Amino acid sequence: MSWQHRIAEALQARQQQQRLRQRSLLLPDGAGWVRHEGERYRNFAGNDYLGLSDDARIVHAWQQGAARYGVGAGASGHVTGYLQPHAALERALAEWLGYPCALLFNAGYAANQAVIGALAAQGDRILADKLSHASLLEAASLSPATLRRFAHNQPESLHRLLASPAGGDTLVVTEGVFSMDGDSAPLSALHQLTQQAGGWLLVDDAHGIGVQGEQGRGSCWQQGIRPELLIVTFGKAFGVSGAALLCDRSTADYLLQFARHLIYSTAMPPAQAEALRAALEAVRQGDDLRARLVENIARFRHGAQQLGLALTPSTTAIQPLIVGDDAQALALASALRQRGCWVTAIRPPTVPPGTARLRITLTARHTAEDIDRLLEALHEALGQVVGGVA
Numbered sequence: 001m002s003w004q005h006r007i008a009e010a011l012q013a014r015q016q017q018q019r020l021r022q023r024s025l026l027l028p029d030g031a032g033w034v035r036h037e038g039e040r041y042r043n044f045a046g047n048d049y050l051g052l053s054d055d056a057r058i059v060h061a062w063q064q065g066a067a068r069y070g071v072g073a074g075a076s077g078h079v080t081g082y083l084q085p086h087a088a089l090e091r092a093l094a095e096w097l098g099y100p101c102a103l104l105f106n107a108g109y110a111a112n113q114a115v116i117g118a119l120a121a122q123g124d125r126i127l128a129d130k131l132s133h134a135s136l137l138e139a140a141s142l143s144p145a146t147l148r149r150f151a152h153n154q155p156e157s158l159h160r161l162l163a164s165p166a167g168g169d170t171l172v173v174t175e176g177v178f179s180m181d182g183d184s185a186p187l188s189a190l191h192q193l194t195q196q197a198g199g200w201l202l203v204d205d206a207h208g209i210g211v212q213g214e215q216g217r218g219s220c221w222q223q224g225i226r227p228e229l230l231i232v233t234f235g236k237a238f239g240v241s242g243a244a245l246l247c248d249r250s251t252a253d254y255l256l257q258f259a260r261h262l263i264y265s266t267a268m269p270p271a272q273a274e275a276l277r278a279a280l281e282a283v284r285q286g287d288d289l290r291a292r293l294v295e296n297i298a299r300f301r302h303g304a305q306q307l308g309l310a311l312t313p314s315t316t317a318i319q320p321l322i323v324g325d326d327a328q329a330l331a332l333a334s335a336l337r338q339r340g341c342w343v344t345a346i347r348p349p350t351v352p353p354g355t356a357r358l359r360i361t362l363t364a365r366h367t368a369e370d371i372d373r374l375l376e377a378l379h380e381a382l383g384q385v386v387g388g389v390a
């Protein structure tokens with residue numbers, strides 16, 4: 001079969017399954033708003049939980065950084081790309097989160113690939129929560145280690161997997177706050193079981209950092225654990241982009257030898273590192289933003305309950321509405337758009353089959369009126385698409 005033929009077939013199959021993914025060209029239009037083809041929408045689909053992506057302090061730091069250091073690092077960190085802004089950000093992150101070391105990556109996806117890829121060897125086992133992010137599961141399945149998944153957020157399930165004998169080392173992998181469900185992992189139980197088995201725990205806190213815990217230090221801090229490996233990402237609550245691994249000194253030294261993403265990839269732009277240091281300050285001092293987010297979540301959940309919507313137990317900014325059917329999820333997203341609310345339908349394979357959903361996200365920048373508009377739109381859209389039953 002030719003490449004062209006295979007590509008055409010794969011696209012056609014996606015189309016038939018109602019699973020063709022398409023990007024929409026958007027223009028940001030003030031906090032919490034986007035424009036699409038001239039229309040203005042309230043944005044309930046992004047991950048900018050604290051609304052920092054257009055924060056004046058962070059934009060200014062980026063501009064100052066670019067003026068001082070230029071727009072690119074010019075090389076990998078192992079060549080000439082490790083600059084003062086990178087070192088300062090690594091130090092600030094390590095101090096903030098209570099680890100000896102932090103290593104910067106260009107993206108959370110890259111960080112997960114790099115860390116799991118460099119650590120996991122033949123004979124090791126990786127035990128991952130079944131709903132872990134694609135970047136974690138992919139890294140694990142590409143590694144020479146054996147990948148087993150445990151039932152979502154169920155320490156007993158992990159316990160059973162740990163009971164079977166392992167040849168090599170054990171790495172347990174979970175998210176702090178799950179990206180598509182918004183629920184939090186039982187981190188202390190997972191960490192305890194992992195430690196009893198002599199393994200290491202990796203927590204990817206992409207959706208917890210900045211939002212959960214004191215000063216926004218994340219899910220682990222909130223639940224009182226310090227996993228051996230902590231991944232934080234900066235494209236969500238930090239409003240920017242990039243990621244970091246928090247770990248001990250020898251693990252950092254090891255990764256600097258063996259993590260190819262650190263060795264063969266251009267370092268993060270120094271101006272971005274400066275922006276991230278400003279974002280870290282905004283996050284640390286962001287109690288008012290977190291309080292507003294909590295208020296918005298409460299207002300949404302209360303309103304949704306009154307409308308009889310089937311909410312999940314999530315208490316975070318991610319408030320999914322599980323629809324089940326792919327086509328129906330798409331129709332709902334479209335009906336919400338007609339009502340001025342931008343919400344995305346998430347379908348398999350991003351989520352398990354039969355659990356297509358609207359992934360509604362709330363931010364600190366939404367107003368009470370925004371939330372009420374969303375609730376009203378949901379009520380109407382459900383009436384239109386599902387026939388009045390939520």
Ligand SMILES: *Cc1c(COP(=O)(O)O)cnc(C)c1O
Nearest residue numbers: 107108109133179204206233235
């Ligand atoms: C978004 C996300 C990532 C990827 O992070 P990027 O910096 O966007 O590449 C990794 N893990 C989880 C859980 C995520 O939600």
